[in-house]
Amino acid sequence: MSLLAATGISFKRKDQLLLQDVELELKAGELIGLIGPNGAGKSTLLKILAGLQKPTSGSIQFQTQALNKLSTQERSQKIAWLAQGGTIHWPLMVERLVALGRLPHLAAWQQANQQDQAAIEQAIQQTGIEHLRQRDATTLSGGERTRVLLARALAAEPTVLLADEPIAALDPGYQLQTLELLRNFAQGQRACIVVLHELSLAARYCDRLYLLKSGCIVDKGSVAQVLSAENLRNVYHIECEIGYTHIPWIIPSRSILN
Amino acid sequence: MNYRTLLISLSLLVFCLFCLSLVVGRDPLPIWQAANEVFTDRSSVFAIILTEIRLPRALIALFAGATLGLSGAAMQGLLRNPLASPDLIGSSSGAALCAVIILYFGWQGVSLQMLPLSAMLGSLVATALVFALAGRDASITTLILAGVAVNALATSAMSLLLNLAPSPYAMRELVLWTMGDITDRSMDDFWLMLPFTLIGWALLLGVGKQLNALTLGEETAMSLGVNPSWIRWRIFIAIAFAVGATVATTGMIGFIGLVVPHLLRPLVKYEPSRLLPVAALGGAAMLLAADIGVRLIPTDAAIKVGVLTALVGAPFFLYLILRSRKEHL
Numbered sequence A: 001m002s003l004l005a006a007t008g009i010s011f012k013r014k015d016q017l018l019l020q021d022v023e024l025e026l027k028a029g030e031l032i033g034l035i036g037p038n039g040a041g042k043s044t045l046l047k048i049l050a051g052l053q054k055p056t057s058g059s060i061q062f063q064t065q066a067l068n069k070l071s072t073q074e075r076s077q078k079i080a081w082l083a084q085g086g087t088i089h090w091p092l093m094v095e096r097l098v099a100l101g102r103l104p105h106l107a108a109w110q111q112a113n114q115q116d117q118a119a120i121e122q123a124i125q126q127t128g129i130e131h132l133r134q135r136d137a138t139t140l141s142g143g144e145r146t147r148v149l150l151a152r153a154l155a156a157e158p159t160v161l162l163a164d165e166p167i168a169a170l171d172p173g174y175q176l177q178t179l180e181l182l183r184n185f186a187q188g189q190r191a192c193i194v195v196l197h198e199l200s201l202a203a204r205y206c207d208r209l210y211l212l213k214s215g216c217i218v219d220k221g222s223v224a225q226v227l228s229a230e231n232l233r234n235v236y237h238i239e240c241e242i243g244y245t246h247i248p249w250i251i252p253s254r255s256i257l258n
Numbered sequence B: 001m002n003y004r005t006l007l008i009s010l011s012l013l014v015f016c017l018f019c020l021s022l023v024v025g026r027d028p029l030p031i032w033q034a035a036n037e038v039f040t041d042r043s044s045v046f047a048i049i050l051t052e053i054r055l056p057r058a059l060i061a062l063f064a065g066a067t068l069g070l071s072g073a074a075m076q077g078l079l080r081n082p083l084a085s086p087d088l089i090g091s092s093s094g095a096a097l098c099a100v101i102i103l104y105f106g107w108q109g110v111s112l113q114m115l116p117l118s119a120m121l122g123s124l125v126a127t128a129l130v131f132a133l134a135g136r137d138a139s140i141t142t143l144i145l146a147g148v149a150v151n152a153l154a155t156s157a158m159s160l161l162l163n164l165a166p167s168p169y170a171m172r173e174l175v176l177w178t179m180g181d182i183t184d185r186s187m188d189d190f191w192l193m194l195p196f197t198l199i200g201w202a203l204l205l206g207v208g209k210q211l212n213a214l215t216l217g218e219e220t221a222m223s224l225g226v227n228p229s230w231i232r233w234r235i236f237i238a239i240a241f242a243v244g245a246t247v248a249t250t251g252m253i254g255f256i257g258l259v260v261p262h263l264l265r266p267l268v269k270y271e272p273s274r275l276l277p278v279a280a281l282g283g284a285a286m287l288l289a290a291d292i293g294v295r296l297i298p299t300d301a302a303i304k305v306g307v308l309t310a311l312v313g314a315p316f317f318l319y320l321i322l323r324s325r326k327e328h329l
Helices: A042-049 A072-078 A094-105 A114-126 A142-155 A172-185 A199-205 A229-236 B003-023 B031-040 B045-079 B091-105 B114-134 B140-163 B168-179 B187-205 B208-214 B218-223 B228-250 B256-268 B272-296 B305-328
Strands: A002-013 A016-027 A031-035 A057-062 A079-082 A160-164 A191-195 A208-213 A216-221 A238-244 A248-255
Touching (some): A002 A042, A042 A079, A042 A191, A094 A114, A160 A172, A172 A191, A172 A199, A229 A238, B003 B256, B045 B187, B045 B208, B045 B256, B114 B140, B208 B218, B218 B228, B272 B305
Parallel strands (some): A160 A191
C-alpha cells in the first residue's frame, strides 16, 4: 500500500531549478534512503514531502488523498519531519521537549490527556532517554540530542517519518542506534524516508534507495542496483570498493573530481 | 518551586502590592475607613481619595504592568531572543509618536477615545512597517534591524515635535508624558484602556503552545501544525491593542517588557507558554512596586514611574549584555 507518492515534483527558487520532475513512492513498512551529493535537493524534497514547502509543479498523494487537501493538523498528525541539525532555542527540559510532539493532537487550550502521556512515555522508552527526562535539552551531546528530537517526532505517532540527516556528526555507535530506531519504526502501516550520506549504512538499513543529483533522480531501486560503481562515479565522482559479505559495504577509495 | 506554587505566590504578591498601592502615599490613607465611607458617604475626602485617585492609579499600574510583562514574554518567545520586547519592534515608539502628535496639535479634546485609538493605530502602523521593511520571510536579525530603524524614525519624529513645541509649557508636558507616568489618571482612563487591553491579552494568552513549538525553529513548528506568519501577526496585533492602549494611558514605560520575562524564565524552566501568565503577574508586580516606590522617594518634584523603571532596567540590560558576551567567549 502506497503511503506517500510524489508525481512530477519540480521546485524553483529565484530562477534556479532545485528539483526537476521527481517521482517517488513510499510504501507501508518501507525505509527509503535518499542519497546524493551536497546540494542535490534531498532536504528540499523532504520538506516538500512534509508539506512544509509548496512545489512549483507536481503533486503529492498521502494514502488516498492529495497532501494539500489535508488540513494542517491532519498533515502534522500523520507526517513527522525531523530537521537537519535540530535547533533548540530555549533550554527546555527533555520531557517537555518530547511532549511538543503531541501538539498536532491538542486543541489550543487542551491539556495532554492519558493517551498523550502514554505516547510521550512510549517515545521516551523507544529511544532510551529515560535517564535524560529532567535534563536541559541544550546541554545534551549530539547523540543524546538526536535521540531526544527523534522521540519528539515519534511522540506524534505519525504514519510517515521524514528524517533529514539524523546521523550526521554522530559516532558509529549512535549512528547504528538511530538507524535501528528508524528501522523499527518503519514496520506495519508506518514508513520512513531518511536522508543519508553514509552509503554503507544506507545499504545496511534501507529497503530501497533514491539517488539524486542536481535535483533529478538519477537512479532508484534496490541497494544493489543503486549503489553501483558506475552510479557512484557519475554522481559522487569517486572510485569505490563495493563488497557484499552478509551486509553490503562501500569504501570510497579515490576522488576523480578533477 | 512548581508552576502552580509560582502562580499562587505571584498572585499573592500582586494582591499585596495592589492593596499597598491603595494605602501608600505622601499622606497614608486609612484604608478601612475609606472603604467604609465609599459605601456610606461617597462625598467624604477619604472615599474620594480612594475611588478617584488611588484606585484608578493602582488599577492602571496593575493592567499596564501585566500588559508590558505579557507582551515582552510573547515577543521573546516569538523571536526566540531574550533581548526582545515591544519596544524592539517599534510598537511602543509608534504608539508614543501618535500620542505625541495628538497632544502636540491639542486634538485630545476632540474625543475621549482620540488618544488611545491613535496610540493603537501608531503601534499597529509601526509594527506593520517593521514587517514591510523586513519582508515576508524575514529572519529574526532582519526583523530586529527593521525594528531599530522604525524606532529611530519614530524617536526622531518625536524629537522634532518636541523641538517645535509651541511653548515651553507644552514642551514640558510632552517630555513628561514620554517619561511614563500614572499619576492623575481617572477611572475613565482605566475603563478606556480596559477593553483593548483585554482583547490583547486574550490574543496573547492563546499562543502559548505555538510559542513552545517555535522553540524548535520555524520549520519544525510548521511540521507540528503551527503557522508562524499567522502567529506573528496575531502577536503583533495583540501588542498593538494592549501596548497601544497602555502607552496612551501611561506614556512610555520601558524595561518591564524586557526585564520581567527574563528574570522569571528560569522559574518556569524556560517554557514560553508557562512564562506568559507568570510574566503578566511579574510585570504587574513590578509596575505596582515602582509606582509605590516613586511615592515614597522624598523628592521635591515627583519622580515619574517610567524614570524609575528605566533606572532599574537599564543597568539590568547592561548586565544581560555583559553576561551574553561572557557566554560567547
